[in-house]
Amino acid sequence: MNGCEEFEVHIERRMHGALGDAEQSRLEEHLAGCAGCRAYQCAARGAEAGMRARAGAAAAEVDWARIERGIRGGVHASVRMLATAVVTTAYLAGMVWLSTTPSMREARLLRTLPALVVLVVLVAFVAAYSARRLVALADRDEMLETYRALVAANLQWARRMQWAIAAIVALLLYKALTGTAATFDPAVYYGGLALPMAAIWFYLRRVKLPRAEREARDLGLSARGGR
Amino acid sequence: MAGQLPVFSSSEEAEILAGVRAGGAARRGATDRLFRELREPLLGLCMHLTGRRADAEDAVQEVFVAVHRGLPGFAGASRLSTWIYRIALRAALHARARRQDGEPLDPETPGRGGESDMASRDEARRVASAMARLPASPRAVLSLFAVEGLSHREIADILGIPEGTVWSRLHAARRMLVGSLGKG
DSSP states (O other), rough: SOOOHHHHHHHHHTTOOOOOOOHHHHHHHHHHHHHHHHHHHHHHHHHHHHHHHHHHHHHHHHHHHHHHHHHHHHHHHHHHHHHHHHHHHHHHHHHHHOOOOOOOGHHHHHHHHHHHHHHHHHHHHHHHHHHHHHTEEEEEESHHHHHHHHHHHHHHHHHHHHHHHHHHHHHHHHHHHHHSSBBBOOOHHHHHHHEEEEEHHHIIIIIIHHHHHHHHHTTTTOSOOOO | OOOOOOOOHHHHHHHHHHHHOOOHHHHHHHHHHHHHHHHHHHHHHEEEOOOOOOHHHHHHHHHHHHHHHHGGGGOOOSSSSHHHHHHHHHHHHHHHHHHTOOOOOOOOOOOSSSSHHHHHHHHHHHHHHHHHTTTTHHHHHHHHSTTOOOOOOHHHHHHTHHHHHHHHHHHHHHHHHHHHHHHH
């Protein structure tokens, strides 16, 4: 600490129009005799001017019409997510149908129906959460602290999930290769289930987890997700 | 001017919210107004937080999608602009995390001006690189203060910290930036 901290804070306050007259005079007096504070003031002004110039230049180059189109598309993202859920459900229903011996198909499909409905409801829930994700913290105080806690929790969750999903994929593949059943083809049924699970694992491992780790690092969390 | 924060009065905020709740054309008018008035300062904030224009554009888009969805449920616990800036902070940090490690920041914009313009562009790029090396928290404080027209009271509100704390956070962040500029 060089004893100039108070004046450096005054410099910031003055730059942002929040320094009283008496403090301004004291600051001027101090600046006249302190090269360090003059350098600080110069660096602070230069940095802020540079940031504003960059923002201004960027704003002039942005294609706002493209962003508006993106916003209109984004508003309907939940609908797209639900459509994906319906397609996935149809894929799973088709897989059940194809893997089952013809005489048992309807009965087996009816038995599977509740699980498929649960899947769609689950995706609807995720879509609703994802629509509220950004807004959720906007009412909180100490927003960055809350965000940090949330990112740490997400990171832990993603790490656990990758192993859980990997185990499920391994189990499904094992059943696909070794399973026997009289009414359906285990290779098609379990193999068909393993495929979307493997895609989810891949997404988690290659996209979600690295992103959560980068976010955690940026927020000053350790590699394990703690402080 | 780019980066200038529009100051919505309480009655203007109420007007916008009423438009949103009315639905239909009134809602479209209200959200269009928010977009027109806030897009540039939000882009500036997101630029400083993400370090790259493409990421900032993505973040701005996400902010307005979230605002569009969240506005009908906006409880009014804070100013509308405060609420939107909080959403922007999170969207920008999230957009930055989508970028792979080592991906470059924006390339130099081709210059149209003379030597002084080139010098200021160089300075702006140097500051942007130094900002990119800072953790999220100081970056957020410096970025908010770089948005013209945003008062320290509103910045304190956005960050959810006491007014007095905002100056010490800014000072600490500036010291880190100066240190980072030295390393660049």
